[in-house]
Amino acid sequence: MVRQELMLRNPLRMLGTHTGSILPEGGFGAIVARAGVGKTSLLVQIALDRLLRNEGVLHISLEDPVQKVLLWYDEIFQNIALKHGITQNDVLWDHIRSHRFIMTFHVDSFSVPKLEERMVELTEQRIIDPAIIMIDGLPAGEQVGEALYQLKDLAEKYEQKIWFSIRSNQINDKGKVELPATMQPFANLFDMVLRLSPQNQEVHVEVAKGQQTESDLILDPATMLLKDLPTV
Numbered sequence: 001m002v003r004q005e006l007m008l009r010n011p012l013r014m015l016g017t018h019t020g021s022i023l024p025e026g027g028f029g030a031i032v033a034r035a036g037v038g039k040t041s042l043l044v045q046i047a048l049d050r051l052l053r054n055e056g057v058l059h060i061s062l063e064d065p066v067q068k069v070l071l072w073y074d075e076i077f078q079n080i081a082l083k084h085g086i087t088q089n090d091v092l093w094d095h096i097r098s099h100r101f102i103m104t105f106h107v108d109s110f111s112v113p114k115l116e117e118r119m120v121e122l123t124e125q126r127i128i129d130p131a132i133i134m135i136d137g138l139p140a141g142e143q144v145g146e147a148l149y150q151l152k153d154l155a156e157k158y159e160q161k162i163w164f165s166i167r168s169n170q171i172n173d174k175g176k177v178e179l180p181a182t183m184q185p186f187a188n189l190f191d192m193v194l195r196l197s198p199q200n201q202e203v204h205v206e207v208a209k210g211q212q213t214e215s216d217l218i219l220d221p222a223t224m225l226l227k228d229l230p231t232v
Contacts, residue, residue, distance in 0.1 A: 002086055003052050003096075009084060011226040012049050014213045015192070022046070023132075026156035028148075028189050029163045029210075032177055033196035038203050039165035040064075041224035042196070043134050044072050046163055048080070050132050051096040058119065058130035059102045062110055063137035069102050079223055101128040107139050112150035119158075131160060138164045140180035148186050178208065 007013075016022045023029050029046075031039045047057045061069050081089040101122060105114075123129050133155070138144070155162050168180045177195050179187055187193070192210030196203050196219065203219035205226070218227040 002089065002092055006080065006084065006086070007049070007052050009228065010049055011217050011228060012046060014217060015194075015207070015211065021161075023161040023163075023191055025159040025161065026152070027161050027191040028152065028155070029161070029192040029194070030179065030190050031163070031165045031194050031196065032168050032179055032208070034169060034177060035167055037196045037198060038219045038221075038224050039167070039196065040072060040136055041076065042194070042205065042219065042226070043136055043163060043165045044076050045080075045226060047100070047132070047134050048073070048077060048096075051099050054096075054099065055131040056128045057100045057132050057134065058122070058128065059100060059134045059136065060110075060115070061102065061104045061136045062107050062139065064104070066102050066104055069104070069136075073097065073100070076225065079225055083223075083225060099128065101130070107137070112147060112154060116154055133160055133162045134165075135162060136165045138166050140166065140168065140182045142182060144182050145186050148183075148189055152189055176206070176208070 012022065031042050033039050047059060050057055059069060077089075077093055081087075103115075103118065119130065135151075138147075151162055154160070166179065166183070168177050170178050170180050172178050176197060178184070179190075179193065187209070190209060193208040194210075195206050195208045197206055198204075198221075201221065203221055205217035205219060207213055219225070220227050
């Protein structure tokens with residue numbers, strides 16, 4: 001009952017289909033913003049939504065150590081439970097986090113073949129069978145195109161969905177952040193691109209590519225949680 005309640009109250013449902021899925025199998029999603037705006041927080045909230053649906057989540061951090069990523073998940077889940085007045089949530093949390101696995105790589109040592117090798121090991125040992133991969137801190141270097149094509153092949157091969165958080169200082173003629181210049185030639189690979197735009201003490205989550213919404217989702221800068229949708 002608590003699980004269903006959290007899914008129904010989740011503002012992310014604005015971005016999804018009737019099945020609750022935001023991306024198709026083999027699909028790419030990106031969260032784009034400048035540093036410190038809330039990319040990791042939103043990435044974790046998307047991951048938690050999938051965990052509540054009993055999907056395996058593989059979280060790959062290219063910036064933070066495992067302990068810091070664990071804190072992100074613990075704090076955001078507890079804040080969501082507190083926000084909705086849900087007590088005695090330890091049993092639920094213990095259950096859903098068993099479907100999550102965190103990996104860290106140094107940026108220079110990250111490679112898609114290495115990722116696939118470790119992912120297969122996790123599946124064969126029945127530790128986790130990821131349906132969705134979160135890659136936090138994808139660098140926008142000159143080799144990004146090759147990595148994106150390899151990751152696309154990986155996602156399609158295993159029928160997975162991949163979300164990226166991407167730091168960008170690239171601003172378009174409307175003053176909005178967009179994919180870094182090195183990634184723009186590969187924009188067709190992404191099914192959805194969300195950009196975070198600070199506005200009037202709030203952070204707006206704007207759909208730059210993908211299914212449009214009637215209004216922006218909003219991140220509360222005090223908690224970095226998505227705000228509830230207004231009731232009709």
